[in-house]
Amino acid sequence: MFGNGKNxxxxxxxxxxxxxxxxxxxxxxxxxxxxVKVEALRKVDLSIKRNEFVAIVGPSGSGKSTLMNIxxxxxxxxxxxxxxxGEEVSGMSIDRLADIRNRRIGFVFQxxxxxxxxxxFENVEMPLLFKGAxxxxxxxxVEALFEQVGLAxxxxxxxxxxxxGQMQRVAxxxxxxxxxxxxLADEPTGNLDxxxxxxxxxxxxxxxxxxxxLVLITHDGTIARRTRRVVRVQDGTVVDDAPAA
Amino acid sequence: MGWKNVLRQFLRDVRSQKxxxxxxxxxxxxxxxxxxxxxxxxxxxxxxMIKNIRGLGDNIVICWPSQTSxxxxxxxxxxxxxxxxxxxxxxxxEVPGMTAISGEYSAxxxxxxxxxxxxxxxxxxxxxxxxAMRNLIPQQGGRYVxxxxxxxxxxxxxxxxxxxxxLFGDSEAVGQYVNVNGTPxxxxxxxxxxxxxxSYQGRDKDRASIPATTFRAMYGQQEYGDFVLQVADAGKVExxxxxxxxxxxxxxxxxxxxxxxxxxxxxxxxxxxxHSFMLGFRIFLGVMGVLxxxxxxxxxxxxxxxxxxxRTKEIGVKMALGxxxxxxxxxxVFETLLLTVVGGTIGFAISxxxxxxxxxxxxxxxxxxxxxxxxxxxxxxxxxxxxxxxGYFPARSAARRNPVEALRL
Numbered sequence: 001m002f003g004n005g006k007n008x009x010x011x012x013x014x015x016x017x018x019x020x021x022x023x024x025x026x027x028x029x030x031x032x033x034x035x036v037k038v039e040a041l042r043k044v045d046l047s048i049k050r051n052e053f054v055a056i057v058g059p060s061g062s063g064k065s066t067l068m069n070i071x072x073x074x075x076x077x078x079x080x081x082x083x084x085x086g087e088e089v090s091g092m093s094i095d096r097l098a099d100i101r102n103r104r105i106g107f108v109f110q111x112x113x114x115x116x117x118x119x120x121f122e123n124v125e126m127p128l129l130f131k132g133a134x135x136x137x138x139x140x141x142v143e144a145l146f147e148q149v150g151l152a153x154x155x156x157x158x159x160x161x162x163x164x165g166q167m168q169r170v171a172x173x174x175x176x177x178x179x180x181x182x183x184l185a186d187e188p189t190g191n192l193d194x195x196x197x198x199x200x201x202x203x204x205x206x207x208x209x210x211x212x213x214l215v216l217i218t219h220d221g222t223i224a225r226r227t228r229r230v231v232r233v234q235d236g237t238v239v240d241d242a243p244a245a
Numbered sequence: 246m247g248w249k250n251v252l253r254q255f256l257r258d259v260r261s262q263k264x265x266x267x268x269x270x271x272x273x274x275x276x277x278x279x280x281x282x283x284x285x286x287x288x289x290x291x292x293x294m295i296k297n298i299r300g301l302g303d304n305i306v307i308c309w310p311s312q313t314s315x316x317x318x319x320x321x322x323x324x325x326x327x328x329x330x331x332x333x334x335x336x337x338x339e340v341p342g343m344t345a346i347s348g349e350y351s352a353x354x355x356x357x358x359x360x361x362x363x364x365x366x367x368x369x370x371x372x373x374x375x376x377a378m379r380n381l382i383p384q385q386g387g388r389y390v391x392x393x394x395x396x397x398x399x400x401x402x403x404x405x406x407x408x409x410x411x412l413f414g415d416s417e418a419v420g421q422y423v424n425v426n427g428t429p430x431x432x433x434x435x436x437x438x439x440x441x442x443x444s445y446q447g448r449d450k451d452r453a454s455i456p457a458t459t460f461r462a463m464y465g466q467q468e469y470g471d472f473v474l475q476v477a478d479a480g481k482v483e484x485x486x487x488x489x490x491x492x493x494x495x496x497x498x499x500x501x502x503x504x505x506x507x508x509x510x511x512x513x514x515x516x517x518x519x520h521s522f523m524l525g526f527r528i529f530l531g532v533m534g535v536l537x538x539x540x541x542x543x544x545x546x547x548x549x550x551x552x553x554x555x556r557t558k559e560i561g562v563k564m565a566l567g568x569x570x571x572x573x574x575x576x577x578v579f580e581t582l583l584l585t586v587v588g589g590t591i592g593f594a595i596s597x598x599x600x601x602x603x604x605x606x607x608x609x610x611x612x613x614x615x616x617x618x619x620x621x622x623x624x625x626x627x628x629x630x631x632x633x634x635x636g637y638f639p640a641r642s643a644a645r646r647n648p649v650e651a652l653r654l
Contacts, residue, residue: 074565074648094645095569101648102567113562113652117261127566174566 020083021181021213022048022071027080029066040066042236044080048215050181053208055216055224055244058233065186067233068217072105072184073097085181102130106175110187112167114159120170121146121155127177145173149203165196172203182213189223201226255580262552269548270588273628276541277592280534280624285600285614287530291523293440293612298515300441300449302379304479306486307445307510309471314505318498326497326506327468336474339492342481347372348469350460351446357453358424359412366408367452368425370460378475380439381449387419387434394433394456402430407450409435428463430455440609443515445471479513486511535627542631546639549581553639560643561651573644574637581636582629589628593621
């Protein structure tokens with residue numbers, strides 16, 4: 001029911017008319033903490049096509065993280081419509097959303113979010129376990145991914161035995177495990193020094209070149225400039241949307 | 246996602262949280278051990294006490310003819326009532342539901358002499374049925390008084406095991422002679438050791454039996470000191486007792502409501518009391534045990550709550566990577582269940598070990614603790630339930646959370 005994930009990486013020719021893989025229309029998000037209601041997003045319209053490389057930028061508290069969470073199906077919009085690859089996501093059950101996150105979206109977090117008790121191999125294997133892939137397929141896929149991120153010799157290490165840049169590369173391998181349509185990265189270089197950060201962005205550029213769709217959240221202007229489109233968010237709404245300078 | 250992976254994850258979690266796992270396990274082991282041991286000791290104690298009561302005989306009533314305490318049909322009080330063979334025969338006819346009855350002659354003044362040893366034990370002159378009623382079971386190679394002994398008034402004697410030890414020491418007694426007031430009696434049997442917690446005229450181990458006919462012929466006594474009857478069904482003892490009094494009242498002309506004329510000791514009353522006492526005792530032990538387990542369970546669920554709370558981040562990551570609710574819940578339920586199974590098994594093993602190593606010489610006082618299957622099943626069921634609930638509820642509430650909330654922690 002989710003089609004073949006491989007279609008995600010070669011972009012373009014898809015049934016969803018204008019090629020938009022992410023389509024938000026009038027999305028509003030209100031946090032209701034009982035006494036106070038905070039409007040984190042108000043009327044956001046955003047469309048991202050296959051094989052775009054987008055940076056979402058804005059000051060802290062602008063709503064960019066909320067936007068990212070909604071795009072990643074980690075949170076649901078209070079109002080408005082969100083179509084992921086032509087499929088309306090709002091109103092889906094918890095388990096349907098879990099399946100969507102599993103197969104269509106790969107996450108890269110600022111603090112890596114690798115599970116410390118697992119080896120690097122097992123961390124990358126996790127999404128494949130949740131998908132229900134057989135053991136042999138899992139092993140081959142994970143090995144290929146480690147090859148791809150250049151850490152084939154670190155598979156049996158635990159996260160604490162890896163450097164920050166290596167951990168983030170493991171996280172990228174994990175994000176790619178189920179061949180998702182979109183890779184969402186939330187400040188992926190925030191906890192890295194500039195050399196490792198540059199290396200990670202290089203990795204993203206490589207993926208983009210291979211046809212992946214990437215959405216990056218950052219407040220770092222130099223990183224935003226290396227993407228192809230910059231969406232500026234402020235006070236819960238998109239204030240600027242332009243090709244990267 | 247496969248049991249092998251869940252298991253692997255469990256082992257990893259246990260390893261990464263050694264102290265917590267150890268504490269949880271300790272609680273469960275303690276709970277299981279406490280419950281099973283409490284109930285096992287209760288069971289053993291009950292069996293011991295019942296065995297002791299039964300030492301005297303099953304469902305028997307011992308009756309002593311005495312004196313009337315009320316005048317009756319012109320006859321004065323304080324009349325002596327005597328029981329002879331024809332009374333026993335009449336009771337045999339008139340009282341339904343009896344499996345056996347026997348008069349008993351008693352003497353406490355006969356000198357038993359073997360070599361230079363002289364003892365004056367309690368002596369019974371009894372019928373062959375006496376053996377079965379009063380649990381006087383002969384040791385291998387011996388026998389009790391039999392019908393031929395009765396007919397021929399043989400001079401044979403059956404010794405209690407204690408008495409035999411006193412007279413003969415460790416050497417064989419059967420086939421040897423005992424001089425009873427100068428007359429040699431052939432030893433035909435020695436009683437098997439038994440537990441007896443109540444008696445009249447001394448414990449059976451220190452008494453001797455000779456045929457009633459021999460006793461009568463040698464000592465010239467016609468009246469029985471007492472008689473013992475046995476009823477098949479404990480529920481019919483009361484009716485039999487009433488019928489015995491009614492029959493004897495008619496024969497000897499005394500007031501059937503006169504409680505003094507023939508005194509009775511109903512051994513089943515002890516047993517009835519013991520049964521209700523033990524029931525109460527075991528309910529008490531069971532409730533204590535179950536409460537112990539429940540307290541243990543609360544401990545486990547508390548710990549699981551903390552574990553889930555602590556691992557919310559991990560749950561968030563897994564949800565972000567596409568774990569369904571069921572997978573999250575399964576992991577925690579499985580972990581708690583496995584912990585309870587391991588804890589329960591170790592607890593059982595400890596209890597079993599303690600029961601197995603229980604010193605046999607304490608059996609006389611405490612009985613031997615027995616781990617019963619029902620207790621095991623009940624404890625296992627309770628533990629399983631506790632484990633399931635303790636894992637299920639915190640995990641479910643965590644899995645229902647928004648992944649964002651979980652990740653933010």
